Amino acid sequence: MQLDDLYRRVIMDHYQHPRNRGTMDNDAITVELNNPTCGDRIALQMRVQDDQIKEAKFEGEGCSISLASASMMTEAIKGLKTDQALQLVTLFSSMMQGQEVDSDQFPLEDIEALTGVAKFPARIKCATLAWKAMEKGLAQKH
Amino acid sequence: MRVNKSDFPILQQKINDHRLVYLDSAATSQKPMSVIESIEQYYKKDNSNVHRGVHTLGSRATEAYEAAREKVAQFIQASSSKEVIFTRGTTTALNLVASSYGRSKLSAGDEIWITAAEHHSNLIPWQQVAKATGAKLCYLELQADGSLDLEQVKGQLGPRAKILAIHHVSNVLGVIQPIADLAKLIHQQGGIIVVDGAQSIPHLSIDVQQLDVDFFAFSGHKMLGPTGIGVLYGKEALLEQMEPIEFGGEMIDFVGLHEASWKELPWKFEGGTPIIAGAVGLGAAIDYLQQVGMDQVEQHDRQLTAYAYQRLSQIDGVKLYGPQESRIGVVTFNLGSIHPHDVATVLDTEGIAIRAGHHCCQPLMKWLEETATARASFHIYNDEQDIEALASGLEKTKEFFGNAIG
Numbered sequence A: 001m002q003l004d005d006l007y008r009r010v011i012m013d014h015y016q017h018p019r020n021r022g023t024m025d026n027d028a029i030t031v032e033l034n035n036p037t038c039g040d041r042i043a044l045q046m047r048v049q050d051d052q053i054k055e056a057k058f059e060g061e062g063c064s065i066s067l068a069s070a071s072m073m074t075e076a077i078k079g080l081k082t083d084q085a086l087q088l089v090t091l092f093s094s095m096m097q098g099q100e101v102d103s104d105q106f107p108l109e110d111i112e113a114l115t116g117v118a119k120f121p122a123r124i125k126c127a128t129l130a131w132k133a134m135e136k137g138l139a140q141k142h
Numbered sequence B: 001m002r003v004n005k006s007d008f009p010i011l012q013q014k015i016n017d018h019r020l021v022y023l024d025s026a027a028t029s030q031k032p033m034s035v036i037e038s039i040e041q042y043y044k045k046d047n048s049n050v051h052r053g054v055h056t057l058g059s060r061a062t063e064a065y066e067a068a069r070e071k072v073a074q075f076i077q078a079s080s081s082k083e084v085i086f087t088r089g090t091t092t093a094l095n096l097v098a099s100s101y102g103r104s105k106l107s108a109g110d111e112i113w114i115t116a117a118e119h120h121s122n123l124i125p126w127q128q129v130a131k132a133t134g135a136k137l138c139y140l141e142l143q144a145d146g147s148l149d150l151e152q153v154k155g156q157l158g159p160r161a162k163i164l165a166i167h168h169v170s171n172v173l174g175v176i177q178p179i180a181d182l183a184k185l186i187h188q189q190g191g192i193i194v195v196d197g198a199q200s201i202p203h204l205s206i207d208v209q210q211l212d213v214d215f216f217a218f219s220g221h222k223m224l225g226p227t228g229i230g231v232l233y234g235k236e237a238l239l240e241q242m243e244p245i246e247f248g249g250e251m252i253d254f255v256g257l258h259e260a261s262w263k264e265l266p267w268k269f270e271g272g273t274p275i276i277a278g279a280v281g282l283g284a285a286i287d288y289l290q291q292v293g294m295d296q297v298e299q300h301d302r303q304l305t306a307y308a309y310q311r312l313s314q315i316d317g318v319k320l321y322g323p324q325e326s327r328i329g330v331v332t333f334n335l336g337s338i339h340p341h342d343v344a345t346v347l348d349t350e351g352i353a354i355r356a357g358h359h360c361c362q363p364l365m366k367w368l369e370e371t372a373t374a375r376a377s378f379h380i381y382n383d384e385q386d387i388e389a390l391a392s393g394l395e396k397t398k399e400f401f402g403n404a405i406g
C-alpha cells in the first residue's frame, strides 16, 4: 500500500483549495448527509433549471478525501444534464469498486485522481459521501 | 508482568510490511490462544444445547455454560451467580435495564441522569425510556477534562432522580469516574445506579458489592474474550421485580394456551438458546486475566496510558483530550488540522491500528467542539515500543501532510 496512490497532488490541491465551497441563498435543492460511522458531514446545494445543473456548492466537515471528492464532484457536474450527472455517479461508484471505467464517456479529469481510493477500502465511504448527496438531491422533486 | 505477546497469535503478523502495532483495544481487544482454544475444544467435544438434553453432551454443555457464569460472578464479586445474566454485550445489557426496569418504574416527571460523555449505548436507551414514560433526561455537569465534581453532582441530584446511568471509564477521555461515591449520592435520593462498565472491566478489578452498584453492564470482547457475549449484573432484589423482555424457550417454567410463567433468576432473562461457546470463551478470558492478576493488569495499563499521554504531549501539534491523571486505557488526540481519518490511514500503512471518528459519542464530540478525534487504546499486550511506533508514525504523518500540502 502506497500513500502516494491515495494522496495524489490534485487531491491535496482540492483539499486545500476546495472549489465551490459555500452556500446559495436562492431556492436551490439542498441535501445534508453524514457518514454516521465517522462524523463526516456534507451540505450540498444544487440549482437545476430545465434538467440542467447550473450551479453546485457545498459546505461540510471531513477528511482530505471527502472534501476533495466534494470539490471535484461539484466542479464536474456543473453544466451537466441531470441524467448525465446520475450516469457519472454510477461511473464513480464502479471506480470506487476498483473496476476499469470507460472514461471516453465523460471527461473525468481531476476525478481520475481518486481511483487510488479503491485500494483503501476503509476510505471509500469518505470519497462517495458527496456523490450520494448529489444522487439524493437529484431524486428530490425540483 | 507475566504476559507473553506470543500468547496472542494475531499479533504475530505483519501489516503492510510492518510489525502489527494494535492500538485499538477499546474497540475490541485481541484474544489469547487459551480463549481461542477453549471455544474450539467446546465445539469439538462438548457442543450441545443447554438445560434440555438428558444425554451426556447436554449435561457437559450445561455445566460449561453455568461454570462460566460462576466464574463471572466470582470475578466481579457478585453475591450470587443468579445476579449474572448473559447477554450479547454491553448494549444489550443496558437495553435490558432500560426496557425492563426503566419503563416499569418511571413515570412523568421522574428524572434519569446521565452525562454528555456516554457511549450511544448508554444514551439512546434512556432517551427512549424518557419518551415512553414522560421522564426527564438530565445531564450531569462535566468538568473541562470530563471528570465530575461530586459536590456539583450532589447539588444536581434531587428527590426525583430515579436512575443515574453512567460510564465507569470513558471510551474517549479515559476518565475513571468515582462510582462508589456516585452510588452513595443517588442512593441518598432513593434512586439506583446503572454502570456502563465496558471500558473499566478490561483494566480494573471490579467488586460490585463494594461499589454498591445496582446494575453493571459489560462486554466479553473488550476483556480478551470473544464477541457476542456480555453480562448484565443486577442486584437480586431488583432483578426479582423485573419482567423479562424476551420471551420464548429456555426462559419459561409452565406454559399454557393463554398463560405462562417464568423460570427463576437468572434464566428468566435468557430467552432462546444462549451464547454457549461465547460464555465458555469468556470464562477462559477471565482465567487468563486472573493468571496475570487484575492488579498487575491495572498497574500495567495505567502506566502505559500515562506514558502514552506523556509521550504524545511532546509532539508538536498534538492536542490531547481528557485528564492526565485518573485515566486508563485510552489516549484521544488530534494532530494539527490533519483529519483523524488521514492520520489513521497514514499510520495503517506503517502497520499501526488506531481508531478515528466520533467513537459512538456524538454528543461528546460536540461538547469537545470537534467533529472527530483519533484514539489509541491499550491492553496488556502493548508496551512502550508500541507507543514509540505511534509517536514516530505521527511524526511521519506530519511530514507527509506537511509536504503534500506545503
Ligand SMILES: Cc1ncc(COP(=O)(O)O)c(C=O)c1O
Residues within 6 Å of the ligand: B026, B027, B088, B089, B090, B091, B092, B119, B121, B122, B167, B169, B170, B171, B196, B198, B199, B219, B360
Ligand atoms: C463505554 C462503552 N459503552 C458501551 C459500549 C458498547 O459495547 P458493545 O458494542 O460491546 O455492546 C462500548 C463499546 O464500544 C463502550 O466503549
